[in-house]
Amino acid sequence: MIVTIDGPAGAGKSSAARLLARRLGFDFLDTGAMYRAVTLQGLRCNCNFTNETDLAKLLADVRLELPGDRVLLNDEDISALIRTPEITAASGPVASSKVVRTKLVEWQRQIADGRDIVCEGRDQGTIAFPRAECKFFLFADPVERARRRHRELEANGQTISFAEVLQAQQARDTRDAARDIAPMVAAVDAIKLDSTQYTLDEVVDKMERIVRERIPRCEPTSDGRTPSRSRVQL
Numbered sequence: 001m002i003v004t005i006d007g008p009a010g011a012g013k014s015s016a017a018r019l020l021a022r023r024l025g026f027d028f029l030d031t032g033a034m035y036r037a038v039t040l041q042g043l044r045c046n047c048n049f050t051n052e053t054d055l056a057k058l059l060a061d062v063r064l065e066l067p068g069d070r071v072l073l074n075d076e077d078i079s080a081l082i083r084t085p086e087i088t089a090a091s092g093p094v095a096s097s098k099v100v101r102t103k104l105v106e107w108q109r110q111i112a113d114g115r116d117i118v119c120e121g122r123d124q125g126t127i128a129f130p131r132a133e134c135k136f137f138l139f140a141d142p143v144e145r146a147r148r149r150h151r152e153l154e155a156n157g158q159t160i161s162f163a164e165v166l167q168a169q170q171a172r173d174t175r176d177a178a179r180d181i182a183p184m185v186a187a188v189d190a191i192k193l194d195s196t197q198y199t200l201d202e203v204v205d206k207m208e209r210i211v212r213e214r215i216p217r218c219e220p221t222s223d224g225r226t227p228s229r230s231r232v233q234l
């Protein structure tokens with residue numbers, strides 16, 4: 001079974017997707033991490049992000065693995081390196097590239113094949129998995145999203161003002177929603193959830209209820225977990 005969670009940055013998608021997957025006993029796929037990893041590799045190789053041929057060459061040398069919460073790029077653990085404001089800013093043109101999106105969506109489908117999985121991103125319910133059994137679009141008030149992101153960055157030891165975070169977020173929202181390929185929109189059959197007033201647990205409670213209602217075989221076992229088909233690490 002595939003569950004998709006799309007929405008803007010800072011709405012709590014990653015945390016919600018991770019927790020929902022854990023509660024259901026599903027795997028979890030952070031597709032933003034894939035775009036970030038390609039961006040990091042491109043910056044290292046001085047790739048011209050506006051040139052599709054260069055990007056295609058870049059992708060040929062990229063091997064991604066996503067075991068647990070880690071991101072491995074050609075066997076190197078880059079989990080922390082891809083969470084910087086620089087990578088966030090540079091990921092825009094990479095995420096707008098047709099050749100990159102085509103390849104990453106192909107990898108996402110390969111990863112999800114035969115698994116019970118929660119996939120999180122911008123285009124999971126619209127492009128990557130249009131036939132997903134359960135789709136969510138998670139959003140929140142922009143100021144609240146920026147507050148959360150600011151707290152997160154500070155907790156990670158990064159020095160950045162709230163105003164800068166808000167401005168970068170607005171730029172990213174506009175960019176994600178306005179791009180020609182796979183713009184960030186809710187799938188017509190997605191359930192829209194506003195997380196502004198809710199805690200992570202409350203959001204995930206709601207999602208979990210909906211997923212379990214839709215798929216009768218997702219009844220929890222005696223230990224509270226739902227049996228998952230997939231046993232292989234991502």
Ligand code: C5P
Binds near residue numbers: 032033091122176
């Ligand atoms: O979600 P996250 O902030 O990690 O995403 C990193 C970058 O990848 C952003 O620029 C976002 O727009 C892009 N992205 C995307 N499609 C996805 C996931 C992320 O375009 N499915």
